[in-house]
Structures are given as C-alpha cells and as structure tokens.
Amino acid sequence: MTAGTVADTRSRLLATALKLFREHGVEGTSLQMIADELGVTKAAVYYHFHTKDEIAEAVAAPALRELLEITEAAAAHRRQGARVDHALAGFVDLVVRHRALLALCNSDPGLVRAIDRTLNGLDDFKVRLLDVLAGPDPDLELMISVHVALAGIALAGGSPDLADVDDETLREHLTGIGRRLLRRPRRRA
Known part of the structure; x- marks a missing residue:
C-alpha cells in the first residue's frame, strides 16, 4: 500500500x-x-x-488542532481588540466549516469524552483561549460573556434547527452575536 x-x-x-x-x-x-x-x-x-475511541479522537483532532492554531495566531496580535477579532472570526469560521462535528459534539457523550481525552493535559490551552478573548484582569461579566459566546456559538453552529441556514448567513449572525457578547464594536458595512 x-x-x-x-x-x-x-x-x-x-x-x-x-x-x-x-x-x-x-x-x-x-x-x-x-x-x-x-x-x-x-x-x-x-x-x-x-479502538472506536481512537477513531472518535481522530475525527475531532483536525478541528481541535485548528482551534489551537487560531488561538496562537490570535495571541500573537499586539492589541487586545485585534486578538479578540482574530480569535472570534477564526472560531466562527471553524464552527461553520465543522457543523456536522459540532452537531455530534452537542448531542453525543462519546465524542465529548474523545475531545476531553484529546485536550487532557492542554489546560494551558483553555487558559490561553480565555486570556485571548477576555484579556488581562477581566471582570466577572466579561468572563461569563466569553464562556457564553464560545458555548453559544458552538451550540448554534451545530444545531439541527439551523442546518438549513447557509454558511455565510450563519457566519454573519454568529459573528455579530459574538462581537456583542465580547464587547467589540459593530463592524461597519
């Protein structure tokens, strides 16, 4: 072969x-x-x-690797606003492109366990992503907003109720909602 x-x-x-x-x-x-x-x-x-677990981990791995890359690229920006904009745009794009995987993540504990195993030992990644999105010394409201934005974008992106929404429309709405939650100014058309 x-x-x-x-x-x-x-x-x-x-x-x-x-x-x-x-x-x-x-x-x-x-x-x-x-x-x-x-x-x-x-x-x-x-x-x-x-094992099937290895397959489940491999199914999720490309999207997780991409999320790591998005986070690192966002962290490289000098200004906090640019970090947030980069991370949000990358995350939304990732969610839209991997809608089928997100739908499964939102409903299947077997895949959630596979993702947890893949992320095990990457606690610094989670901290890094939160730091990129919330910045230094965030208040409680912003920290909650970051969690709501990440979870909400992922849930909505994988929602079967939104499966018929075209990618560009979904991307536009998820980005707008994420910008509001993350205290980013509205983009001018």
Whole structure:
C-alpha cells in the first residue's frame, strides 16, 4: 500500500465514521459497521485504528488542532481588540466549516469524552483561549460573556434547527452575536 493510498483510506474511514456517528452515535457505531460502510474488512479498519475511541479522537483532532492554531495566531496580535477579532472570526469560521462535528459534539457523550481525552493535559490551552478573548484582569461579566459566546456559538453552529441556514448567513449572525457578547464594536458595512 502506498502512502497516498493509506492516507486516502484513513480519510475515507474518518469521513465514514463521522457519518455513522451522526446516524447512530459513537456508542451505537461498531468498527464492523464502519468497515461494512467502507466496503473493507474489519482488519483494514484495525490497520488504522485499534479502538472506536481512537477513531472518535481522530475525527475531532483536525478541528481541535485548528482551534489551537487560531488561538496562537490570535495571541500573537499586539492589541487586545485585534486578538479578540482574530480569535472570534477564526472560531466562527471553524464552527461553520465543522457543523456536522459540532452537531455530534452537542448531542453525543462519546465524542465529548474523545475531545476531553484529546485536550487532557492542554489546560494551558483553555487558559490561553480565555486570556485571548477576555484579556488581562477581566471582570466577572466579561468572563461569563466569553464562556457564553464560545458555548453559544458552538451550540448554534451545530444545531439541527439551523442546518438549513447557509454558511455565510450563519457566519454573519454568529459573528455579530459574538462581537456583542465580547464587547467589540459593530463592524461597519
């Protein structure tokens, strides 16, 4: 098997797993179901992943890596307002592009556990993200607003009730709401 074939198979496996996780939940999806849907043997799935937990972690990993990159890029800005703007725009874009994953995160404890395992030991990341969005010495209202903004954007982005809203419209509304919650001035058209 060539490296390209292995990478392609892995990508197809993760896309199939996400589809099945959305349909049946992480707990309700077996490795055999993933293999059957892909049209491969269970051994082929084992070649890439030994457990369903590993698959769930791998499904979430690209979005989590991207969130880490967004946070670090935002932190590199000199002004607090620029940090907030960068982090918010990046977070909203990430949520919109990964709507299917967020829908699963909002409803499936199996994926939430996988994300927690992936973030285990990255407590400094959580602190860093809050620091980027709230700045030094935030008051309680701003800290609560940051938590509400992050959770609310993620929940709304993955909401089945908003699945028919086009990406650009959703992005616009999530950004506007996030800007208000994070005390950012309204953008001029």
